Amino acid sequence: MLAIILSSVALLIGLIALTIGVTTTRHIGLRDPVAVPHMWRKILRIKSRPSNELARSSDSPARRERIAFIANPTKDGVGELREISMRACSVRYMPEPLWYFTTADDPGKGQAQAAIDAGADVVVAVGGDGTVRAVAATLAGSGVKMGILPMGTGNLFARNVGLPLGDTPALMRTILEGEETAIDVVWLDVERAHRGHMERDRHICLVIAGAGFDAQMVAGTDDKLKRKLGWFAYFLSAFQHIGEKRMEASVSVDDSPAVTSQMRTVLVANVGSLPGGIRLIPDASVTDGSLDVATLDARAGVVGWTDLFGTVMAQGAGLKQPDALKAWRTSRIDHVRGKSVDIHMKHPQKVQVDGEPLGRATAIRAEVSPGALIMRVPVNEPKPKRSNKDGAADALDVAPADADAGDGAKGTEA
Numbered sequence: 266m267l268a269i270i271l272s273s274v275a276l277l278i279g280l281i282a283l284t285i286g287v288t289t290t291r292h293i294g295l296r297d298p299v300a301v302p303h304m305w306r307k308i309l310r311i312k313s314r315p316s317n318e319l320a321r322s323s324d325s326p327a328r329r330e331r332i333a334f335i336a337n338p339t340k341d342g343v344g345e346l347r348e349i350s351m352r353a354c355s356v357r358y359m360p361e362p363l364w365y366f367t368t369a370d371d372p373g374k375g376q377a378q379a380a381i382d383a384g385a386d387v388v389v390a391v392g393g394d395g396t397v398r399a400v401a402a403t404l405a406g407s408g409v410k411m412g413i414l415p416m417g418t419g420n421l422f423a424r425n426v427g428l429p430l431g432d433t434p435a436l437m438r439t440i441l442e443g444e445e446t447a448i449d450v451v452w453l454d455v456e457r458a459h460r461g462h463m464e465r466d467r468h469i470c471l472v473i474a475g476a477g478f479d480a481q482m483v484a485g486t487d488d489k490l491k492r493k494l495g496w497f498a499y500f501l502s503a504f505q506h507i508g509e510k511r512m513e514a515s516v517s518v519d520d521s522p523a524v525t526s527q528m529r530t531v532l533v534a535n536v537g538s539l540p541g542g543i544r545l546i547p548d549a550s551v552t553d554g555s556l557d558v559a560t561l562d563a564r565a566g567v568v569g570w571t572d573l574f575g576t577v578m579a580q581g582a583g584l585k586q587p588d589a590l591k592a593w594r595t596s597r598i599d600h601v602r603g604k605s606v607d608i609h610m611k612h613p614q615k616v617q618v619d620g621e622p623l624g625r626a627t628a629i630r631a632e633v634s635p636g637a638l639i640m641r642v643p644v645n646e647p648k649p650k651r652s653n654k655d656g657a658a659d660a661l662d663v664a665p666a667d668a669d670a671g672d673g674a675k676g677t678e679a
């Protein structure tokens with residue numbers, strides 16, 4: 266009898282967990298085209314946004330710019346993208362695009378400088394967050410426009426500026442015909458002890474940097490798992506660090522008196538969205554000229570962590586917790602906005618920037634550089650579509666919306 270009751274309860278708990286898992290995955294999949302792997306999208310019947318909504322109308326002025334692409338040659342499909350870019354520029358009567366390839370020694374900074382020196386008007390990063398950051402580091406403050414053809418698993422930045430991920434024709438149109446927006450970047454100076462003296466190195470941060478649990482989680486999530494499980498991989502990785510000690514750090518925003526406290530992690534954000542459409546800092550923006558600092562704390566073991574995870578998910582869904590409940594909480598998120606922040610950690614902590622582990626450090630200074638990056642972004646308001654282009658876009662559909670049929674056809678033939 267007891268066995269029957271116990272197995273019924275176990276079955277019920279299993280069903281509830283499955284329902285929550287499916288609902289959350291569907292919710293995330295609808296908001297974010299690449300957070301949920303393709304196989305799971307099929308099984309759970311998650312539909313993507315229609316790709317044609319980003320097509321340009323026929324009144325877009327023709328541009329005659331020189332485009333340069335900086336590509337990570339290890340990513341699949343780079344050769345095909347190169348051909349698509351040639352055709353896309355050719356049918357617009359634009360100069361032939363320049364292509365540069367990253368190396369293990371130079372992930373994109375030098376190539377971006379070479380592209381600027383060669384007279385490029387737009388420099389496009391083709392690859393994952395690593396290539397995007399390297400190219401952005403050179404372009405920030407230069408006045409040369411930046412485009413992105415995202416190819417990695419994370420694509421945190423591309424997602425945060427609203428690029429149509431996974432839709433090559435729409436991405437190519439954005440690069441060639443998109444609008445321009447001045448985007449903030451954050452510069453991070455990371456300080457660590459090395460052989461008895463202090464060392465400082467500088468990194469660009471486009472999305473989010475963090476010390477403590479956040480960095481451990483990023484460092485502990487392996488790429489294979491990320492590809493298979495999407496956002497859930499981060500959650501699994503987080504689970505492995507549940508038993509670890511909290512960190513002590515002092516935080517000073519805009520040179521105000523430092524506040525010292527215990528925490529799980531301290532985050533410096535240029536944007537608010539994390540993988541899977543989770544919003545840590547709901548109203549953070551890449552165009553407000555400010556950076557956001559958040560400290561996250563969780564006490565009481567699994568209870569605190571579950572509470573923290575729930576809070577983050579609820580924020581993402583736009584829910585606010587009632588004040589009356591706050592006293593009972595086992596987790597806490599404190600948030601400040603400013604132009605710069607100084608973080609000093611009592612013990613060296615693991616640090617990450619935009620998902621790249623930087624090793625352990627004792628101090629971080631972060632400063633925002635407002636509007637430093639001129640980004641090509643999709644045109645905001647969807648305009649009337651061309652009647653002869655209403656079919657599903659395929660990978661070769663990169664012709665400008667205003668090309669006349671005769672000229673367009675020869676360029677889009679494979």
Ligand SMILES: [Mg+2]
Binds near residue numbers: 534536550551555
């Ligand atoms: Mg901001």
